[in-house]
Amino acid sequence: CTKDLDRTPITEATSASVYKDFSNYKAILAKLYGGFSVTGQVGPTGSPDISGIDEGTSSYIRGYFQMQELPTDEAVIGWNDGTLQDFHQMDWTPDDNFINAMFSRLFYQIAQCNEFIRQTSDANLSSNGIAEKDQATARTFRAEARFLRALTYYHALDLFGSVPFVTDSNEVAYYYPNQISRADLFAYVERELKGIEEQMVDAHTNEYGRADKACVWALLAKLYLNATVYTGTDRYTDAITYSSKVINSGYTLASSYANMFKADNNATSQSEFLLTANFDGTRTQTYGGTTYLVHAAIGGSMSAAAFGVNSGWGGLRTTSAFVNLFSDISGATDKRAMFYTEGQNKSIADLGAFTDGYAITKWSNKTSKGADGSNSTFVDTDFPLMRLAEMYLTYAEAVLRGGSGGSTTAALGYINALRERAYGNTSGNIAAGELNLKFLLEERGRELYWEGHRRTDLIRYGLFTGSTYVWPFKGGVAAGTAVADFRTIYPLPTSALVANPNLKQNGDY
Amino acid sequence: QSGSISGKVTDETGQPIPGATVFIKGTSKNATADAQGNFTITGVAAGNIVVVARIMGYETFELPVNAGNNTAPLTFQLKADTKGLNEIVVVGYGTQKKSDLTGAIAVVSTKDFNKGPLSSPEQLITGKVPGVQITSNGGAPGSGSTIRVRGGASLNATNDPLIIVDGVPLDNNNVSGQSNGLSLINPNDIESFNVLKDASATAIYGSRASNGVIIITTKKGRLGDKFHVSFSSTNAVSKVTSYSPVLTASEFTDVVKAHGTAAQVALLGKANTDWQKQIYQSALSSDNNLALSGSWKKLPYRISMGYLNQDGILKTSNLERKSASINLSPSLFDDHLKINMNVKGSIADNRFADQAAINAAIAFDPTQPVRANGKDFGGYYEWLYNGKLYDLGTKNPLAMLEQKVDKSQVKRSIGNIQFDYKFHFLPELRANLNLGYDYQKGEGNTNIPKYAALAYYNGTGGSYKHYSQEMKNKLLDFYLNYAKDLKGIKSRVDVMAGYSYQDFIIATPGYPVRDEAGDTTTAAGNYSEAQHTLVSFFGRLNYTFNDKYLLTFTMRRDGTSRFRQHWGSFPSVAFAWKLKDEAFLKNSRTLSDLKLRLGYGVTGQENIGVGKEYAALSRYTYGDANSAYQLGDAFYKTLRAAGYDQNIKWEQTATYNVALDYGFLNNRISGSVDFYYKKTTDLLADVTTPAGTNLTNTLYTNIGSLENRGVEFIINATPVETKDFRWDAGFNITYNKNKILSLSKAKADTSVGIATGGISGGTGNTVQINSVGHQINSFYVYKQVYDKSGNPIEGVYEDTNGDGAITSADKYRYKSSNPLVYLSFNSQFNYKKWNLGFSMRSNLGNYIYNNQASNNGSYKTFQNSNYLANLSRSVLSTKFATTQYWSDYYVENGSFLRMDYINLGYDFGRLMHDKIGLRLNFNVQNVFVITKYSGQDPEVFSGIDDKFYPRPRVYSLGVNLDF
Numbered sequence A: 001c002t003k004d005l006d007r008t009p010i011t012e013a014t015s016a017s018v019y020k021d022f023s024n025y026k027a028i029l030a031k032l033y034g035g036f037s038v039t040g041q042v043g044p045t046g047s048p049d050i051s052g053i054d055e056g057t058s059s060y061i062r063g064y065f066q067m068q069e070l071p072t073d074e075a076v077i078g079w080n081d082g083t084l085q086d087f088h089q090m091d092w093t094p095d096d097n098f099i100n101a102m103f104s105r106l107f108y109q110i111a112q113c114n115e116f117i118r119q120t121s122d123a124n125l126s127s128n129g130i131a132e133k134d135q136a137t138a139r140t141f142r143a144e145a146r147f148l149r150a151l152t153y154y155h156a157l158d159l160f161g162s163v164p165f166v167t168d169s170n171e172v173a174y175y176y177p178n179q180i181s182r183a184d185l186f187a188y189v190e191r192e193l194k195g196i197e198e199q200m201v202d203a204h205t206n207e208y209g210r211a212d213k214a215c216v217w218a219l220l221a222k223l224y225l226n227a228t229v230y231t232g233t234d235r236y237t238d239a240i241t242y243s244s245k246v247i248n249s250g251y252t253l254a255s256s257y258a259n260m261f262k263a264d265n266n267a268t269s270q271s272e273f274l275l276t277a278n279f280d281g282t283r284t285q286t287y288g289g290t291t292y293l294v295h296a297a298i299g300g301s302m303s304a305a306a307f308g309v310n311s312g313w314g315g316l317r318t319t320s321a322f323v324n325l326f327s328d329i330s331g332a333t334d335k336r337a338m339f340y341t342e343g344q345n346k347s348i349a350d351l352g353a354f355t356d357g358y359a360i361t362k363w364s365n366k367t368s369k370g371a372d373g374s375n376s377t378f379v380d381t382d383f384p385l386m387r388l389a390e391m392y393l394t395y396a397e398a399v400l401r402g403g404s405g406g407s408t409t410a411a412l413g414y415i416n417a418l419r420e421r422a423y424g425n426t427s428g429n430i431a432a433g434e435l436n437l438k439f440l441l442e443e444r445g446r447e448l449y450w451e452g453h454r455r456t457d458l459i460r461y462g463l464f465t466g467s468t469y470v471w472p473f474k475g476g477v478a479a480g481t482a483v484a485d486f487r488t489i490y491p492l493p494t495s496a497l498v499a500n501p502n503l504k505q506n507g508d509y
Numbered sequence B: 001q002s003g004s005i006s007g008k009v010t011d012e013t014g015q016p017i018p019g020a021t022v023f024i025k026g027t028s029k030n031a032t033a034d035a036q037g038n039f040t041i042t043g044v045a046a047g048n049i050v051v052v053a054r055i056m057g058y059e060t061f062e063l064p065v066n067a068g069n070n071t072a073p074l075t076f077q078l079k080a081d082t083k084g085l086n087e088i089v090v091v092g093y094g095t096q097k098k099s100d101l102t103g104a105i106a107v108v109s110t111k112d113f114n115k116g117p118l119s120s121p122e123q124l125i126t127g128k129v130p131g132v133q134i135t136s137n138g139g140a141p142g143s144g145s146t147i148r149v150r151g152g153a154s155l156n157a158t159n160d161p162l163i164i165v166d167g168v169p170l171d172n173n174n175v176s177g178q179s180n181g182l183s184l185i186n187p188n189d190i191e192s193f194n195v196l197k198d199a200s201a202t203a204i205y206g207s208r209a210s211n212g213v214i215i216i217t218t219k220k221g222r223l224g225d226k227f228h229v230s231f232s233s234t235n236a237v238s239k240v241t242s243y244s245p246v247l248t249a250s251e252f253t254d255v256v257k258a259h260g261t262a263a264q265v266a267l268l269g270k271a272n273t274d275w276q277k278q279i280y281q282s283a284l285s286s287d288n289n290l291a292l293s294g295s296w297k298k299l300p301y302r303i304s305m306g307y308l309n310q311d312g313i314l315k316t317s318n319l320e321r322k323s324a325s326i327n328l329s330p331s332l333f334d335d336h337l338k339i340n341m342n343v344k345g346s347i348a349d350n351r352f353a354d355q356a357a358i359n360a361a362i363a364f365d366p367t368q369p370v371r372a373n374g375k376d377f378g379g380y381y382e383w384l385y386n387g388k389l390y391d392l393g394t395k396n397p398l399a400m401l402e403q404k405v406d407k408s409q410v411k412r413s414i415g416n417i418q419f420d421y422k423f424h425f426l427p428e429l430r431a432n433l434n435l436g437y438d439y440q441k442g443e444g445n446t447n448i449p450k451y452a453a454l455a456y457y458n459g460t461g462g463s464y465k466h467y468s469q470e471m472k473n474k475l476l477d478f479y480l481n482y483a484k485d486l487k488g489i490k491s492r493v494d495v496m497a498g499y500s501y502q503d504f505i506i507a508t509p510g511y512p513v514r515d516e517a518g519d520t521t522t523a524a525g526n527y528s529e530a531q532h533t534l535v536s537f538f539g540r541l542n543y544t545f546n547d548k549y550l551l552t553f554t555m556r557r558d559g560t561s562r563f564r565q566h567w568g569s570f571p572s573v574a575f576a577w578k579l580k581d582e583a584f585l586k587n588s589r590t591l592s593d594l595k596l597r598l599g600y601g602v603t604g605q606e607n608i609g610v611g612k613e614y615a616a617l618s619r620y621t622y623g624d625a626n627s628a629y630q631l632g633d634a635f636y637k638t639l640r641a642a643g644y645d646q647n648i649k650w651e652q653t654a655t656y657n658v659a660l661d662y663g664f665l666n667n668r669i670s671g672s673v674d675f676y677y678k679k680t681t682d683l684l685a686d687v688t689t690p691a692g693t694n695l696t697n698t699l700y701t702n703i704g705s706l707e708n709r710g711v712e713f714i715i716n717a718t719p720v721e722t723k724d725f726r727w728d729a730g731f732n733i734t735y736n737k738n739k740i741l742s743l744s745k746a747k748a749d750t751s752v753g754i755a756t757g758g759i760s761g762g763t764g765n766t767v768q769i770n771s772v773g774h775q776i777n778s779f780y781v782y783k784q785v786y787d788k789s790g791n792p793i794e795g796v797y798e799d800t801n802g803d804g805a806i807t808s809a810d811k812y813r814y815k816s817s818n819p820l821v822y823l824s825f826n827s828q829f830n831y832k833k834w835n836l837g838f839s840m841r842s843n844l845g846n847y848i849y850n851n852q853a854s855n856n857g858s859y860k861t862f863q864n865s866n867y868l869a870n871l872s873r874s875v876l877s878t879k880f881a882t883t884q885y886w887s888d889y890y891v892e893n894g895s896f897l898r899m900d901y902i903n904l905g906y907d908f909g910r911l912m913h914d915k916i917g918l919r920l921n922f923n924v925q926n927v928f929v930i931t932k933y934s935g936q937d938p939e940v941f942s943g944i945d946d947k948f949y950p951r952p953r954v955y956s957l958g959v960n961l962d963f
Helices: A023-034 A060-069 A097-119 A122-127 A132-160 A182-199 A213-225 A227-231 A236-247 A289-296 A388-400 A408-423 A437-448 A454-460 A494-499 B121-125 B199-208 B249-259 B262-267 B275-279 B356-363 B397-403 B851-856 B874-878
Strands: A273-277 A383-387 B002-011 B021-024 B030-032 B038-045 B047-054 B061-067 B074-078 B088-091 B094-097 B105-109 B132-136 B145-149 B162-165 B190-196 B213-218 B228-239 B283-296 B299-311 B318-328 B337-352 B405-422 B429-448 B463-486 B491-508 B520-522 B528-545 B549-560 B567-578 B591-605 B619-622 B629-631 B634-636 B639-641 B651-664 B669-681 B684-688 B698-702 B705-721 B725-742 B754-758 B766-770 B778-781 B784-786 B792-797 B812-816 B821-831 B834-844 B847-850 B891-893 B896-911 B916-931 B953-962
Touching (some): A023 A132, A023 B629, A023 B639, A097 A494, A097 B639, A132 A182, A132 A213, A213 A227, A213 A236, A213 A273, A213 A388, A227 A454, A236 A388, A289 A383, A388 A408, A408 A437, A494 B684, B002 B061, B030 B038, B061 B074, B088 B105, B088 B190, B121 B145, B121 B190, B162 B199, B190 B199, B199 B591, B249 B262, B275 B397, B591 B669
Parallel strands (some): B002 B074, B162 B213
Antiparallel strands (some): B002 B038, B021 B030, B021 B047, B228 B283, B405 B429, B429 B463, B528 B549, B549 B567, B591 B651, B629 B634, B684 B698, B705 B725, B754 B766, B766 B778, B784 B792, B821 B834, B834 B896, B847 B891, B896 B916
8 A cells, every 4th residue: 555655636626637738827827927926726815835024925915015105104004013113213124024024025036936947938828739729828927927036136236236046947846046246147137038028929919917018118218217226327318219119109197197096997998007916805805905005094083985995004105205296285286285184293203103104095995986895805906016107216217317318398298298297287397397306206206106116216215224315213313324335136035045055144134 | 150259348447438440350240339339240160260349530450250159259359549650641642551651741631630610621720730731711611721741842733732632633723613622522522632742652643643643532331330321411600810901981080181192181071981991791501411421331431411601701791512422332253453532512603892992992092982872873972073983992991892793503423433452363463443534613803883873884884704714624644553461471462554645625705794684895805715634654663672672663654635755754762771670679678660761852843834735846826806906997806826845845843852760658759850952954934045045035945953951850749648638739830941942044143033923003114033042932122221210211112232323223132921830739638528739830930921010001102193092001100101012111021820719529429329420510610810910811822812702710619420
């Protein structure tokens, strides 16, 4: 009976069998896209992808939001969860479990992509007996997986700088990957994106939720806009080239700003969304993602029902520095000013008190028509990973920073397009003379707040650390204080360093 | 020609022993001693025979007799078998005389069991065995215990001992709907526990033996016994002993007025409610058992039935258990074939009380009433905002209990049939075949009606959830045993070799969650099923020289389906020297026993839990309908590549044991002292993988090592023994310290460690850590700074790393939840027909995190938007404005002394013309606890006092009737 020791799974598949059936390929691709949204195989919790942290907190979007928004002027959170407050105090350590969770999530996503890319190599497609016509589809899937891996490596390079480097040429095994420098990783991501450009579906022709050529160009534009930070060499001309490609690819601005952050944004705002992390209150359940963004922002005297959910978690608000970006916070002129002020103090005395700091009402589980989302706990709203407006702002900034191939006239037009949508008319339009870098940073704040851009923007402007710009609770002080420059990148988690002796810690951590 | 023999059976003091069985060896002729101890056996053939007298609690006495026509009356003076040197001890795949043991094995049998109403078997031996720490998991009906034999050998693989009932190793995973599978075995059916502690004793069970083995043997009928009926009934009332210290309504009002805003003061009510008194009750329980035993011709049998109905002190919790067991143990072919068949079955109906109500009762505003005017929420008071339920507010704890109906029914049956054949042509050779099964099925419903605040989703809803799970385990063991005395070379050899096959299947269907209208609110999860198989070959050699030097070798080769490299080898060797039998001690009258035991062995561990059956295989997991992902207009159930380690292998624990068994004054004083060292290598731990190399971030892999070292000492004595009065006393003490030696494959491990010990308060907060060089589950907290008058200064901690700032790097490892020393003292007094017994137990050096105080102990706690929350009394001394979860102020010394029970019994003897025996006893359980701990109960295994179901004090009256 010793043969009985060779047990194989009963209700799971094995990698040997799963790739022989082409109908499984889309389910695996869905997992790769879903990596930005769901946290495991049982919704909302129960079979987590990564462990060592509360499953809801392990969400890609939730982790990314925390690392990109909490240490900035855009967001504060009241919870005393673990080291969460360290994001405001900007004194995080390599032992921080939130940083560890995000790092783990990034490399989880990279490993899953690697596995799919490896298993769908041309050789494997043939040996698994996949039909010719399906092989072509599989190759598109593979290109998209490479795009998703490039996007994740981009996040890794932006957040952590120099990280361990693994690709599909590494098998699943126990080994110590080498560390790649930030500049080399930049070059790798750039090379990958250019390598898959032709294999991707044409812009605006893929089905909703999947990446196309415009996504490749948009990511290249982001990469080039921040190239000085990542490599020390500016690439503004390239940023103009690729943001222009996106702008001219057929995507158009959605008509309503507010509707882009509501439960039916998949229906109302597809024309602007290059790529979304999709959520659904009944079928894509998680305590991270937009469920977190909606619930955590409700507290004080706010009515959860007004946001289509059953409760508020009383956590997220904003600082007065961000509020001050709007000359009129009522929303009557610039409709992007979505604040809740009743019973809220504009200034923050106590980070733990929800009523200190204005609340933000941007994210909602109500539809554009005012109906509730499909579930009162889990939110339907999709999260735009990349949308056209960012490319308008990227183009303008690259032009102002001296890139060639663009024009300030075009830049002004793009910016005023955003402002016309925001104001509902041309009353908020700016003149050519008002278009400068300082204005653009503020405009990025007004347009893209709470979408995970702020930290990167402040770093590019040299304002994230140091004392040039302080905002309430920067560095953990109510008035704000200077922060050391090494905090422009996050530390590699201690647990990752211990697990892989080839890694060296970042900067001064 | 046949005649009769007669005689009398007495104890050493000459008192008759009624009920003793007297039989003629090798025949079925037997008799039972009457009330005066007299017996007569008729139809005895003349010639040389051996007459045997035996009864529980006495050493069996054999008397060779030349039976003739006028055989003189025989006298059997039986020695009390309290010291049990000739006791037969169940070892793995066989038995041995206690005096011949080489390993650390403790036996606890019926007469030594803890007294009182006990619903789960392991509670019978709490505190009885040094090196074995049994911590009940709380006071819920039927709740189980955490059992640790000589500390935990693993970090993330199981640390539970292997439990074997009548030869069937149990699955130590609990089926859904039952928090404690062991409670499905009726403790009243148990005859003895054999606890195998060191590797030389456990290694024969190789793969699952690193944490000790507990062999449970159930009661049997005896050959030749008359039909015997015994009935027992124990009725008990359980009382709450203490409450978590919180503010009273008036104190709370003062605090809110002093520290709250006008809006918060306005929220105060006018009632005076002690919420903890609302959720607890005095609870009744009744345990009734009927056993029929005897011997029908040559077929000994025992049939028993039990009915337990136990209410918990937390309102609505209840356990109703019906159990039955049958044992048949016939011997055939002149005793050459012995068959032993056991079938046990039980059905448990549980109602679980929502333990979240314990925290809610601590936190609910005492100025609010239990019930409100109105029909919403079933008439219970709940926090409202704008006329609607305020969902963030604490829910009414009594409503939580009354409205959430969480019921399960669990069925379990364990059975085996064992054939033991002594070869006709070679009686020294035995073959033993054991076939067994363990079947469990649990199913239940968790229902919350629509109107309950717990399920109040904007006025719609309700939550109706069904679940079930089935576990099917089967077993085959076969071994051959050859034992031979080689008188010429003063030796005895005893060789055994065997094979074992055990298979486990666990199946869990998915069910949807529905609302009150029957509509699906959460789609059904996926059906899951997993199978896991163990195949083993094992052998043992016992060699005895000159009846003084004993040598034992064992070897087990174990295969598991969990690992791709299936096989592991687990050897052991042990040596014992009966010093007392050496010439220089032989004549000592004071010293009656002295034996040195040395043992070394390697045991293994592969149990990394349910859901990890295929941890070595590259596999894909299907997502369920709630984790699907939208691409285009369609939602796809996803397929996830699971993390795996194809090289995962056995965890190994090497154990060294040095021990001395001693006895003085004809063993009136006896005991042993054991020193042990256990080192686990290739530790199966859930650790971080090098980022990017695997398909998940942490993985069960063989990494690191840890050690346990300790000393155990036990002494049992009979200080007083006269005709009418006898005092037996026992004391044991254990010192155990564990240390993590490494946690990484990388050489220089500078990590702070693996966080553990989740607490209530925030999301994902932990207060414990496993770090290299420290104890398992060390607390990881800040060092609180105190002012001159000894009060903690809020938020001021010691800068332990001296970098001028207080960061998480300033946390330090402070104590652990594991006791360094645990000890127990028990006594039994018998005076004529009275007996009085008690047992006391103490843990020293165990620390506990007072989560109830830390989570509710700041002024911030009550200051919520739109509702108030009550505070722990600790706030009156700390005056903390905001919660300070990581202050070591909340890590308290949990050392305690507890009197587990005191028991008074009276034996009326035989009544109604000897037809009925009657015994009565009165018992108090959990009599008192002496501790410095400021919370409710310091004995919480995890070391985190949160939502702990309090242990009640139980008063019970029991009656035993024998017919």
